[in-house]
Amino acid sequence: MANTTGIDRKQFLAGALALGTVGALMPSGQATAKEQTVTGSCGRGLRRHGVVYTVGEGETPATAWSPSRMRADLRAIRDELHADTVEVTGDGVDRLTATAARAAELGLHVWLQPTLADVPERDILEHLAETGRFAERLRRQGASVDFSVGCEFWLFVPGIVPGATVLDRVENLLNGTYDPVKMRRRLDAFTKKAAALGRSVFHGNLGYAAAQDDEVDWHLFDIVGIDYYSYFPQPASYIRELHRYHRWGKPVAITEFGTCAYKGAEKTAGMGWNVVDHTKSPEEIKGHLIRSEHTQAAYLVHLLDVFESMGLYGAMAFEFLTRDAPHRADSPRYDLDMASYAITKTIKDRPDEPSSGWHWEPKEAFRALARHYGHRASVMRRRCSPGPK
Known part of the structure; x- marks a missing residue:
């Protein structure tokens, strides 16, 4: 997880649409024993080009989750x-x-990923199961x-690492105040439990989004999912680092990648969000950062080129929108969007x-991203369209 405005992931929502009524949005279709194979595509390159969409509740009523905004965002x-x-993540079934x-109704491929945090393990597993049952209905x-x-899981599930x-x-x-042996044992145990529960309710392709340095038993899953925030000057270094995930013989998905919109953010290894002084009111940017949307854009496209060259299963840019980190063009000190990974800027x-x-x-x-995704889509349409009879 890249940011603690992605700790917007832990604040999550109050409900809007009931599980029982949501299924009506999908047309009925033929049941399949297994969702389309994750291997195979027309030619090389990424199979799936996406973005993370977090369904957080917002910090104020003005930024609360709403069905109408969600529908407009997905169409965009x-x-x-x-x-x-689209990677749909957050909490609140x-x-x-x-x-x-x-x-799904719009024809998008869905990577559905519940991320309930800071509650007892049994609540997290129940939330996982209920979301997985709905994913199976969609499938x-x-x-x-x-x-x-x-x-x-080490970040979201209490009891793996100390902290409420x-x-x-x-x-x-960051302070090293944890026992790595106990952390490893607890993380492995919870991961196995979550994988088994996921298998019991969902019969398509099962995945997990691990931090890039996590050691995961990927035999438990169909897709190797990695939240990836490395920085190297040369593409070959990314390829060497990512190549190790192929040893499992399974498709590799980049479940998060991106950076913030200020100079030097790409070199922060996923900690670019940590430049806001939350003790101030209003919150403000620490130091004298220089806004640079180009830094963010160049990093995203550079990594996409790497992922395409490796023929990975998919990549989801983090993230579409961070509603509670507004942009202030008139005041860099309060331009919280600089510390956001969002590819859009919130304007109040x-x-x-x-x-x-x-x-x-x-x-x-x-x-x-739109240029890259649009070009790739047109190439794939030409490559995969049937020839003349």
Whole structure:
């Protein structure tokens, strides 16, 4: 997980659409014994080009999750970003399932990934099971869906690393105040439990999103999922680092990749978010960062070229939107968007009012991804279309 505005992932939502009604969004379809094979494609390159869409509840009523905004965002992901895949992540079964159903209705491939945090293990597993059952319903109705049992369990699940909250665990990890042997044993045990539960409720392709340095028994899963935030000057170094994941003989998906919009952010190894002073009111950017949307865009496209060259299963840019990190063009000190991984910038109508309305605008990263995804889609259409009879 790249950011603690992705700790927006732990604040998550109050419900909107009930599980029982969401299924009606999907047309009925023929049940399949297994979702389409994850190998195989027309030619080389990434099979799936996507973006992470977090269904967080928002910090204020103004930024709360809403079905209407979600529907508009997903249409933009398909029609403007030209993505073919959306990673639906966060907590709240109602929000997860409503978003996944709408994405499937739009013809997007869905990587559905519950990430409930900071609650007892049994609650996390129950949340996982309920989301997985819905993923199976979508799959049986003909949707293209992979189900991930979660993300970086050591961060989200209490008891693996000391700390009551995600932020506490991050601090303990950074300070070294944890027992790595106990962490490994507890992480392995929970991962096995989650994988077994995922298998029991979902019969398509099962995955998990691990931090890139995690040691995971990938025999438990069909897809190797990696949250990837490395930086190297040369593409060959990325290829060498990523190649080790092929030893499992399974498709490799990059479940998160990206960086923030300031100079030097790409070199922070996934800690680019950690430049906000949360003790101040209003919160402000530490130091004297220089905004650079180009830095973010160039890093994303550079990594996409690497992933394409390796023929990976898919890559999901982190992330589409961070609603509670607004952009302030008039005040760099309060431009929280600089610390966001989002490829869009949140613009408040009245910047100093918490209840202000807002909209998003594309960043340079959005436009760069749209060009890349759009070009790749046109190439694949030509390559995969049937020839003349």
